[in-house]
Amino acid sequence: MTTLAPDLAERFRTDGFAFPVNALTPAEAEQALAGCHTYLRTVSAAGGALARYAAFPKIHLVASWADRIVHHPAILDAVEALLGPELLVWSTNLFVRPAHSGSSLAWHQDAVYLGLDGYQQHAARVWVALTDTTVANGTMRYARGSHLGGALPHRFSGSGLEDIMRGEEIAVDIDEAATVDVILNAGQCSVHHLAMAHCSGPNHTDAGRFNFAIDYVTPRVRPTAGEDSALLVRGADPGAFLPESRPASDFDQAALREFYAAVARRQKRIDQTVLGRGGKPGGDPARDGAQDRAQDPA
Template identity: 35%
Template sequence: MPKALSRSQVDGFEADGYCFPIEVLAPEETLRYRHELEAVESRSLGLRTDLHLIKRWAWDLIHDPRIVDPVEDVLGADILCWSLNWFIKEPREEKFVSYHQDATYWGLEPHDVVTAWLALSDAGLDTGPMKFIAGSHKWRVHSHIDTREKQNMLTRGQVIDVELNESPAVSAPLAAGEMSLHHVRLVHGSEPNITDDRRIGMVIRYMAPHVRQTKVEDTAVLVRGEDTHGHFELLPAPEQDMGEAELARHADALARMQRALFSD
């Protein structure tokens, strides 16, 4: 019996590799978290990744049962959080995301890894919501071409080296406060935001504890259940927002992630 999703949503995730929309936050909570993020942005550009290691509100959000219960329905009862990131498209910005599989460069295996993409602003059709190729999580991991294109939001501008014309994409618009889940091998991308508001996606990567990092000694957070595998160094909750020890752990976690993403 699933905890939060319906049986047909769980079956849909297994068949298609994604599930949306899932209601998570009430409007006032969505606004509060948006303000928290924007307060961080106004003070320290570049500190958005893995905010849960240095900000208690972000730690609480990655543990929120309204997010973690649906994740448990597709991943199982023991859950680690590998990272927290943001895909933010500014109003009328040309930035886009090319079609790719997340599994390509992360080094995480096996692929029991799921992204919760939480909208902290409206992510309707004009904002360039994610587009999914249904069922592509059952494909192998394909090679990608690094385009390094300026407007591409991916680290290398990578695009999957596969002809996708025969596989229609499904747009995944979300209202503010809703989220989608997608599998780490699912092919997905997105178009530019042509609205006058920011499109803010909070992107939380969850995985089962038997997953290994094949590239570096990596860190994670135990979100639920237990980790009997010990493949990741488990990091504690921030006791103090932006404290010295917290910032040091954060810098170390980011450095490891950079090494994982850029080592081939």
């Protein structure tokens, strides 16, 4: 009773990714995209921490459209097939590549920024397409099997503004013959290992690309240092994470209190991770969204 076929589960283990996984129906994807647009307008008008953390890392704590996605049975069934029956949502991220955006992101791994122990076997990122994702609109590219080498060294490829905006790049050559473009219809998703090397390109189309990413972990994952929190979505064991609660409604007072506490806690940990790598505090946990900061081009 899972949307992830056995061959895709094997591909996740060997290749480091699996797609396409059928998740949201077309109607659900359309509804989620509309909710996303409303959410972006609301947080932009509110300003402050809501605007600063609009794209990461706890969208699901204040937005009902995001809460519905992280609890979607088809997605949870797929992740359970990979990680087992005890599942927590550690982070949610919104990646927007506006129409005719020249932004691109260098080859990198998510794992080096997250400060998590146990992610190698007990975590996965689900990348949900709220719009179609194509080469033309700058979809992700995976480097097949790159997760097998664990966390790789990263560096900036140059000192120019464009190099800095593209982000840190894996300091190892990528075999272009092993790369795969993540082509999805709205409502479908891909699942990848947190050590999967990936990049993305510019959007040459007339429409924005919207993707919602969910980091699922099991109780066997632990923060490398400091307190952290997560939302239990299947099973009963929160592991080392402080428990989070679902929002009763969009931006209700209890949800806002939980959101502010959770993002402050997470940013403190991310800063520790970034400083440990020789970076500067205030680093972006959703580094894929560095240029694609949450905005609503509609």
